[in-house]
Amino acid sequence: MRKMSKSRKAVSTVIATILMIMITMVGMTILFTFVSIYADNYKKGIGSSVMESLTIEDICLNSTGQTYNNQAKLWIYNTGEISANVTAIYVNGLAATNGTSNINFNINIPVNAHVPITIQVSAPWKSAVSYDFKVTTLRGSSFENPIQAP
Amino acid sequence: MNRLVKNCKGVAEIIGTVMFIVILLFFFTNVYLWHDAATKEMNNLTVEKINSPIALSLMNSPYALNVTNKGGEDATLSMLWINIKSTSPNGGPDQLHLNFTLNTVVPAGGSLNITLGTTKINYLPGANPVQFKVVTSVGNSAACNYSPP
Numbered sequence: 001m002r003k004m005s006k007s008r009k010a011v012s013t014v015i016a017t018i019l020m021i022m023i024t025m026v027g028m029t030i031l032f033t034f035v036s037i038y039a040d041n042y043k044k045g046i047g048s049s050v051m052e053s054l055t056i057e058d059i060c061l062n063s064t065g066q067t068y069n070n071q072a073k074l075w076i077y078n079t080g081e082i083s084a085n086v087t088a089i090y091v092n093g094l095a096a097t098n099g100t101s102n103i104n105f106n107i108n109i110p111v112n113a114h115v116p117i118t119i120q121v122s123a124p125w126k127s128a129v130s131y132d133f134k135v136t137t138l139r140g141s142s143f144e145n146p147i148q149a150p
Numbered sequence: 151m152n153r154l155v156k157n158c159k160g161v162a163e164i165i166g167t168v169m170f171i172v173i174l175l176f177f178f179t180n181v182y183l184w185h186d187a188a189t190k191e192m193n194n195l196t197v198e199k200i201n202s203p204i205a206l207s208l209m210n211s212p213y214a215l216n217v218t219n220k221g222g223e224d225a226t227l228s229m230l231w232i233n234i235k236s237t238s239p240n241g242g243p244d245q246l247h248l249n250f251t252l253n254t255v256v257p258a259g260g261s262l263n264i265t266l267g268t269t270k271i272n273y274l275p276g277a278n279p280v281q282f283k284v285v286t287s288v289g290n291s292a293a294c295n296y297s298p299p
Binding site for chain 1: 173184185189228229233
């Protein structure tokens with residue numbers, strides 16, 4: 001027994017095996033966590049973009065009396081399966097602001113909700129001119145509605 | 151052959167690789183199936199939208215909007231928009247945009263009358279041209295115009 005406890009043969013092999021198992025376990029745990037988090041983020045994020053559906057149901061070009069100004073009120077209806085976050089609104093390709101020089105809207109639209117959004121553009125609207133309104137969401141979807149100013 | 155069967159070298163690597171592939175396949179299959187289900191759900195919504203187009207017309211005495219479902223699926227009316235236009239012959243900004251919640255179902259192939267001037271829709275056409283627009287729960291819309299005599 002004494003001889004056995006003093007023997008150092010194969011100690012390095014045992015340590016090496018334990019170390020190898022530990023490294024493998026740690027590695028697999030890291031990989032497992034990464035893939036799991038990636039899959040969850042994909043489902044919550046860009047993967048859910050297929051379930052988004054917004055309808056620009058009404059666009060009211062604002063005016064002061066009989067003269068148009070540069071503001072408009074958009075009513076957005078969420079007809080999709082998940083809530084959507086409106087991040088930007090474009091008019092004829094140019095980003096509109098939310099009235100405070102900020103082009104980032106960050107407005108949440110729950111499922112089946114009708115939400116009004118007031119936007120501002122650089123120049124006043126003009127009669128008989130066509131405007132293409134495009135709403136983009138955080139997940140990257142975009143929804144358009146072209147109108148002609150009355 | 152006998153020696154090859156008894157030789158256990160490399161078995162751990164093979165088991166490890168197989169397990170690694172199984173775990174990866176589990177995750178990617180999970181994501182794929184979820185994505186497939188989501189796409190099918192939205193395809194159903196698109197099919198429902200295609201199969202429930204509506205048409206809108208205005209009737210007078212009394213004023214009422216007639217909504218016809220031209221499709222093979224029921225249409226749920228979500229909102230009625232009444233956009234009061236300018237009286238100027240050259241056009242101009244709309245005077246007012248009103249909205250009324252409907253939540254009414256028009257059966258497939260059927261039609262429905264929405265009477266104006268009631269407590270629910272407290273509006274009657276006046277001296278201004280008006281655009282009436284109905285939006286359904288799947289995003290379909292139909293519009294009709296009223297011109298004062």
